[in-house]
Amino acid sequence: MLTPAIQMQTALDLIQEVDRAARPADAIVSAFFRTHRKMEDADRGAIFGLLQDMLRHRARLGWWLARHGRSDTPRNRLLVWLTLGQGRGPDQIHRLFNGRKFAPEALSQNEHSLLIKLQGVALIHRDMPDEVRLECPDWALAPLQARFGDGFEAEMTAMLTPPTLGLRVNTLKATRKDMLRELANLGLSPEPSEVAPNGIRIRKRLSLTRLPALKSGALEVQDEGSQLVAGLVDAQPGDRVADFCAGAGGKTLAIAAQMQGKGLVVACDINQGRLKRCTERLRKAGAHNAQTQVLTSETDKWIKRRKGSFDRVLVDAPCSGTGTWRRNPDARWRPEEEQGLESLIALQARILASAARLVKPGGRLVYATCSLLPEENEGQIETFLAKTPGFKVVPLPQIAPDLRSCHEAYLSLTPAQHDTDGFFAAVLQRDLPEVKETPEDAE
Template sequence: MTSANRLQAALDLMGDLDRVARPADAVVSAWFRARRKMDDRDRGALLERLNAILRHRARLGWWLERHGRPDTPRNRLLAWLSLGEGQPPEQIRRQFSGAKFAPAPLTAQEDTLLTKLRGSTMVHPAMSQEVRLECPDWAAEPLHRRFGDSFEAEMAALLTPPTLDLRVNTLKADRAEVLRALEAQDLQPEPSGLAPQGIRLRTRLSLARLEPLKSGAVEIQDEGSQLVAMLVEAGPGDRVVDFCAGAGGKTLAIAAQMENKGRIIACDVNEGRLKRASERFRKAGVHNAETRLLTSETDRWVKRHKGSFDRVLVDAPCSGTGTWRRNPDARWRAPEEQGLDSLIALQARILSSAARLVKPGGRLVYATCSLLPEENEAQVDAFLAAHPDFRILPLSEAAPGIASAHPVHLSLTPARHDTDGFFAAILLREAADPAQA
């Protein structure tokens, strides 16, 4: 593709993202599936440009508003080419030529916009801190409260491109073996600093080049997510529930801990996600996992299996603030349709219901990919107040080698740990219910 063709492709995809009320990764995947013949290099360049524009959405919008222009995909792309890529107006005009598969020629207003933007940089002294750091209004107050003096550093880290982390599937390979295979491909792999089966790749590449990924020897999984699964500490022969399993990433990690022995049930309310999870289980050689479709967090299946499981993981639906590096569009989608308060209430219901599955002496792990205290520490405190038969297992006892941002729970942030933002609390059910003693 020529540079002009790539710009038109970017406009087409940006238009879809604005029109479709779905997460960007789902829209992008569908867009590429309809264009399977696109070259990997063009695909990579398009994704890199698109993600850069998404990471600069507030600043680009600020500049467009300053110059009285609507925030449309075409104006946004023009502003990015000028401010983000530093292209001069004459270079942009040549690409907006109106030729076949190229963007339509610039209008007089668009040409004037480029003239006004020439010589400017992305950041302007008149921008608010929230605009400069791409922090949406709904999250600004709790994030300021969460990070205090570290707010700027943490928000800046959330604007950096994410790392590519892999988890070695120990049912099929070991980390040393996979590291050697990746080194042979000149991919410069590094053992993860925190996760014992993690590998980090600094090299940008098409995933089609990852042979261990095709064979199921590795899974793509952020190092922080790997640590959450590790805290479940499931062993061979255990009975385990992954209560909000989604497409099964943590289920796969837990099944490997269990050495394919025992039983792990991946539960979710979304049938499509569970179908993808089943496909991943087969590819990874996992035989001890099964899926269970729930009607809600209070499905009758939960009551029927009360007190039956050694380990229960609740990776609760959340605001996703910890994943903004990976999903830059998520910051502009307020959590859930009913807002943050509704989401927090849902988390509480899910945690309370899933806790019924834990047998006396068993372990409940509550996790989110959120950085907001309301979804994390406050949620755990409220649960413990309502469930005196549970107590905290401090991270320092469960995993003393992990340097957490919280003294008791797992708390990972992009600035401190170079992972996505994750929270996890380990809750133990007393061997005997004090109320019945």
Template sequence: MSFAAILQATLDLSEEVDAVARPADAVVSDFFRTRRDIPAPQRGPISELLYILLRHHARLGWWLKRHGRPDTPRNRLLAWLVLGAGKTRDQVQALFSGVKFGPAPLTDQERALLVKLQGARIDHPSMPEDVRYECPEWGAEGLHRQFGEDFPQEMAAMLTPAPLDLRVNPIKADRVQMLSALRALGLPAELSPLSPYGIRVNERPALNRLPMLKTGELEIQDEGSQLVAVVVDAKPGERVVDFCAGAGGKTLAIAAQMKNKGHVIACDVLENRLKRAAERFRRAGLHNIETRPLASETDRWVKRHKGGFDRVLVDAPCSGTGTWRRNPDARWRVLGPGLDALLPLQARILASAARLVKPGGRLVYATCSLLAEENEEQVAAFLAAHPAFRVVPLSEVAPQITGSAHPDYLALTPARHDTDGFFAAVLEREAAPIPETAPIPE
């Protein structure tokens, strides 16, 4: 496949991403599934170029607006080739020749755009700070408030490609052996610095090169997500609820840490996701997990099981600002509820799930957001309304996790920890008082 053909395939893929209200990674997967004619070695470069364009969305749009051109996939690609890849006008024109499955020839307006862009680079002194750091308007105020003078550093970190993080399933495999197996495949693998179950691969290999994913020995899971499961701190034999289990990534990690002993219930309002998660549970060799679809966050099942669980994880639906490194399209394409709808939903979910926690048990509230209104402020409001709960500091829950951006909570950022942005607060319900008639221990 020529470079010109790769450009055309990237254009086709970009147009599909723009046209459908689905996450880019899902569109990419479907695109290659239906394009069997694209050789496997070229799929990586096509995906990589797409994600480069997504990570430069605001800056490319700024240049196009500056020169009066519409913000289309083709114009974004043309602008990137000059501003980011350093191509000359003649080199771009040779690629856009319409031959060898390459893009159609340039129009007069496109040639004029290339002339105007020649010699410039993607960043420009006149760019507003939020444009330079690809920060959408809807998240700018909250992120500036959260990071203060660290805003440029934190946002710059989210513009870098994320590594491939893997979690070893201790039910089926040994971490050191898995590290050796990955290195034997020629991959630059290393032990994750914070997660006791993690391995990091500093490239993006074709996943079919990793047979351990099919056998359930490894799971793809960001190190930050693994640490959320660590702070749940579920013990073998306990009863645990993953209240917003989704695809089951954290459920898998929790059940494995419990050594397949005890009982884990994976709940979600999306039954199809739970069905897919159940397949992952079986592949991982875990038999202590039950799936439970819920009609809503206040399903009657919650009331019937009030006070019945040692640990309850609420991995709440959120803005996903912490995942922008992996999902750069999420900055610009709101595919679910906006913040105005998310904040009251998070509060309702947290309050409802809290009913499941037994006296002395723990409630873990987590998001993949970097915004205080979804994290610290939600926890503060919950504690004000539920005085039976107290914060368990991170140093008490997981003293091995250091460098958190908050003294009491797990607060991870790409700049500080080279993980996705994650937040988790551990809240403990006070133990039931001893009845006056209870015998006094000797």
């Protein structure tokens, strides 16, 4: 077990690495802990928890630093969080920032002065603008206010709470009953998900290395909302299914299990590295009815050659990720989100139009995002239907009557309303060709 001071310096090292890197924080965290393999679970949990707290409250911490004329650096943000977020006094912080071997550099007089000024102050101040108080970046403020109206504050507040750990039972290898018993024996107090039939929630913070079933492929980490999206594909044994933006294959795995290992699932993506990871996960899960396909773009020739040959096509489109902010709090502050929303919306439209070509007559196209922005969700569906004759929306109650409290036509999940990540999904069905009546039929 690390001493508190060394633990604090290690956390600061990780925070600084996340701050200066262009990659998502979860990738940096995974790499960081791989280089600290001997670190105990308790230390990992404390360090990761501190990082997440800092990311969730970044706008507020930066506001306080600006108010007192201090630079917005990882070290300064950490000092403000320890004071305002954890309620530690200057003496307690001095014992952590003591300048000893492997501990943070000793506090300067300037830093000590800041701690004195902030002692006993609340983290939220009445002068904070809404975008700071609710940790919402400027580019997303107006769209989310329009989306939620009076519920905007409740939704943004829910985004600041740590999510539960969502697990999906791989029914090719285990049952939920068996997994609940195994997890209970580990002292983890598992709960069956309310709606997802193979979902399990764990509310305790833990290291995933404690879960042998993850290594065996009997369990997969997957938010309940993501499981529900995969469920809407409604893939049956023997179907041909394309997961058009498969990434590392989370939904591909769920779909393959739905099909009981029969038929074919093709996981498509433009990123070969992600598909390699998908292949490894499929093998571990025993999903022998799945394969991968690298695409050069959303208009790859592979698509044209397989036009109209799939019963189900899932488009889990690249998006702003606004629905994942409580799980990935760094995502809201990535500069590419602010600069790239318009280009994302255009890319989503191109992907949806191209993937639709794969759907056979009578087949279904499922469009999904982990976004809360109408422009990426309902707006995309409206535009697609206006430009693409022959498709119609299948209302949610017809295919998933148990998903109550959702939009009449679409799946629409939010952290505040459903305690899941924010997800949107629409199910579209391709018309069957009209059968012309012959004179013999008329007789």
